[in-house]
Amino acid sequence: MSVSRGRKRILVVEDEENIRETLRYNLTREGYEVSEAGTGTAGIELARQRRPDLILLDLMLPEMTGLEVCRVLRAEMSTPILMLTAKASELDKVVGLQVGADDYVTKPFSLNELLARVAAMLRRAELTGVQRQDTGEIEDFGGFRLDRAARTVRVGAENVHLTPKEFDLLSLLLGNPGRVLSRSTIIHRVWGSKFFGDHKTVDVHIRWLREKFERFNTLPFRVTTVFGVGYRLDRLDAADRSPTTLNEKPTTA
Structure with missing residues (x-):
């Protein structure tokens, strides 16, 4: 059932080696370029490095669950995510969709069905313009530029050096304009679920950014x-900008 297409990049995040190998073999045979990860943390790093066109994400993973991985990736990119789950309950499927998955397949699944869904999701992404090559990688407006792939920040002609966590924090905020992000949400998305420090860490990093x-x-x-x-x-229009835009006075909820 091969279809003529460009070399779309697919990331498979699955801890069961036999399933991962089966998916890699069949997706490669269909003409896709396939990357693999066996843990949630490895999946996030590969997604950031490779910027795939689609992610196949297992729900039950070591180190981080598929839901946690999905939350992190959805905050950074709009890549279509197809969740693979052994759990058949409606609640699990709903939660997966709520945290950003675009579709799901329940194990054991038909390879023909999975390949058809992959092709349909990629086709839909192209038609809607969601998965353009540069989508989600660059924030460029008002003389400010943040490049997620290169992990660089520039204001005008001047580069701004940020630590990895400062960069991730600013990237997260820029990816959610107008939304109030709680400290616990920021901790989860920037530091990960295994961080056991104080939530004041967020305040400290905001202060350093300022x-x-x-x-x-x-x-x-x-x-x-x-x-x-x-x-x-x-985000501000030119008329609303002032020398204190990053250091705006606190407000109540």
Whole structure:
């Protein structure tokens, strides 16, 4: 059932080696370029490095569950995610869709059905323009540029050096404009589920970001502290910008 197509990149995140090998063999035979990961953390790193066109994500994974992986990736990219689950309950499927999965297949699954769904999801992504090559990788507006693939930040002609966590935090906020992100959500998405430190870590990193950007006269976005909840980033029109846009006074929820 091979179909003529370009070399689409697919990432398979599955801890069962026999299933992973079966998927790799059949997807490769269909003409796809396949990457593999056996754990949730490895899957996230490969997704960030390879920027696949589609991700096959197992629900039950070591280190991080498929749901946790899905939450992290959905905050960073719009890549279609097809969840593989051995759990047949409606609740599990609904939760998977709520955290960002685009579709799911219940194990044991038909290879023909899975390949058909993969092809349909890729075709739908192309038609809707969701999966353009640069989608989700670059935030470029108002003289500010953040490149997720290169992990660089620039304001005007000046590069801004950020630590890995500072970069991930700013990237997360930029990917969710206008939304209040709680400290626990930020911890989960930036530091991961195995982080056992204090939530004040988020406040410290926000302060460090503000210190690194305070030398710039204006920025095209504002990071607002929402007391008792977390932080919100808003994009600004030129008329709304001021020298204190990153250091905006806190507000209540």
